[in-house]
Amino acid sequence: MEAQALEKIIALAHAGQIGNPGTSTPTMLVPEGYKLASLEQYESSPSRFRGAFSSSSLANFAEYVNAEDEARVFVNIDDMDAEAFFDLGTAQAPGHAEHRAVLTLKQTAPYRAALAAHERSYGQKDLAHWIEDWHHCIEGEATSGATLSAKQLANAVRRIEIKASSERTHEDGDWNASRSGLDALDASAGTDTPAFIRFTCLPYEGLKTRTFDLRVSLMTDGDKPKIKLRIMGLEGIQEEMATEFKEVLEAHLEEHATLLLGNFRKG
Known part of the structure; x- marks a missing residue:
């Protein structure tokens, strides 16, 4: 053999x-x-049950979690997402962690548009078109304090004129800037010169509507103005939304779900 x-x-x-x-x-x-x-x-x-449910809807995620007998939900407020495990078990009797649900909040189209405009410089025509595209979310405020409709705001942007004067200036305001040691540039749209654009939208499904104030400032590029937008207090607003996300999710979950801040990964 x-x-x-x-x-x-x-x-x-x-x-x-x-x-x-x-x-x-x-x-x-x-x-x-x-x-x-x-x-x-x-x-x-x-x-045993295995599977992963994923959704961008806070309400649907909560409905799925509440249908289970027990869940531990880990919330990441920095990334605006959450993950629920239904079979983690305990340290003494561990589970396989193979049944879970994932929630990832998605930014709405208007909120993405507002974020894209933050710290961006526009030509007059481009900014006027942007205002017209999102007119349903926008109203403005002139330097005089008057309220501007989206249409008035777009027309005011188109009417901006730059005047050069030979004088020494040490100021750099929103609507005037030094071009050289002797020349100064001033931009104006008359009494309707824009100071702020107020952009109101729902940032994420399930959270409340918010208004973002975009300061309007002048940047000079030769004889053509560039208009820069900046969302005021953006980091603070995002922290408020993260806190709201946790509170809203907690309100949607029933007593048998345990909510924790942080991430969980199997070892």
Whole structure:
């Protein structure tokens, strides 16, 4: 008898002596490298529930979590997302953490437009078109304090004129800037010179509507004005939205769900 055939006979004998590996999932030893092969796919039902639900809807995420008997929900307020685990178990009786739900809030189109405008410089025509595109979210305030409709605001941007004067100035305001040691540039649209653009929108589904104040400032580029927008207090507003996200999610979840701040990853 060849040595290779003899080794296979011995291996089969050893496999028969090992017997049931002792797992809760039906398995058996097969000759090919003593590889464990699951028979779960042939059973009438799986040995445990596995799956991941994902959504950008806070209400739907909460509905899914509340349908389970127990859940631990980890909330990441920096990324505006949350992850729920339904089979973590405990340190003494750990679970497989294979059943989970993920919530990722998505920025709405108007909010993305407001963020894209932050710290951006526009030509007159481009800014007027941007205002017209988002007119339903926009109203303005002139330097005089008067309220401007989106249409008035776009027309005021188109009417901005730059005048050069030969005088020394050390000021750099929103609507005047030094071009050289002797020349100064001033921009004006008359009494309707824009000072602020107020952009009102729903930033994320499930959170409240907010108004973002964009300060309007002049940047000079030769004889053509560039108009820069900047959202005032953006970081503070984003922190408020993160806190609101946690509070709203907590209000949607029922008592059997435990909410924690942070992330969880299997070791």
